[in-house]
Amino acid sequence: MKYKDYEAAFSQARLSRYLNACAGDKNKALILYRYNLKLCQKFYGVLGLFEVVFRNAVNEHYKRHFGDEDWIRTQIHAGGMLESSPQVSDVTRYISKLSDAGKYTHDRLVSSVSFGFWTYLFNKQPFRKGGQSLLAIFPHKTKGLGQRAIYNELMEIKSFRNRIAHHEPICFDMDGNKDVEFAQSNYNQILKYVGFLGYNKNELFYGLDVLPDRTIQKIRDL
Template identity: 35%
Template sequence: MKFKDFSRYFSNARVNRYSIATGNSNSKAIKLYKANLKIAQSFHPLLGILEVILRNGINDVLTLHFSDPNWIVNQKSGFMSDPSLTLIDKRTGQKKTNDFLKREVNKAEQRLRKTGTTITSGKIIAEQTLGFWTDLFEAHHYKLLKGKPIQIFSNIPKGYGRKDINNALTKIRRFRNRINHNEPICFAGNSINFTLTIEIYDSIIDVLSWIDPQLVILVKDLDKVKKTIKAAMKI
């Protein structure tokens, strides 16, 4: 494909950054753009596995904690509506309620209704995003849940805790959002740089190992991230 057509299809503003990073080489700019997509693609198996394991593990823990397999529905009027989640904004003097979890459950129910799908707790759980599960490690919800979510991390290193898990999951979630929106993950400024991308990869492996080191072994044959990054660095 001619470079002018490539730029037109993917927008001059977006492609220009790839051109600058490759010394205004049209062929290398296209190669880097495609390499960025390949790296993003290589993350999807790891992200998918992490999200499923996190979701299932937390669901098991909270089902036991509440003695209720339908906790995700019934707790809309429980800890998700706790008075401690409503605070007075010091700047505006207005009440501010953190009802993120409840809103996400309501949204899932609405999506299921629109498709004529029978609403079950299992389907609502499957609808939840990584952001929902990550938010359970925010201090306010974590306290209301008496710290139960951390139980899935049976191999977390000594000295690590809620904050470390929350920080790692938040970074991973933001990165996942970037690749889902086709944002570049191969730059630092206008230079080719994979430092942040490698840091996110390391965080994913860390989180999996904190749950169970066997998970790292399980994903080994699916893990093409570093190999794909190495190929991109040769451009």
């Protein structure tokens, strides 16, 4: 395929960012586009594993804290931790969908609600209503790192995750130059929180081709 064929397939507007970042070199632009796709693919694995261990830690914590195996459904009701949460409508929708299909269980609800639901639990109001105990899921967190800082950093990871989910590039800086610092810093942030949760990153990701170091370096070298 010629470059104009790729423009027709992917759109001129989408490819133009890569072309500009590569000083008009069409071959490099296409290579960078593919490297960005590969980098996003790598992060799907990293983010997927992180999301699972993160939400499971929160879920187990609140099951113990509330003494309730179905705490999410309980806490969206009046007087609950989540009664005025912007997450209520989504949680209610998932509960109805699962119940209507005769498939409702708490575990299925846990896997259905979004990553945004879990990060929201570190916001000031739900954190306080939840007994200000949620930081206990991070036994190895940096000393002195509090609720607000953790919430902000989790929101950065969420924003990064959403960029990938919406097929947005992660290989540019704010000015459109080729740059992997954004991806690298988020990668480091994810690994930091994996460590905070008490996992060894090499063991957690063992045997899985998910770590994006080589692709990051290829983009740097392009």
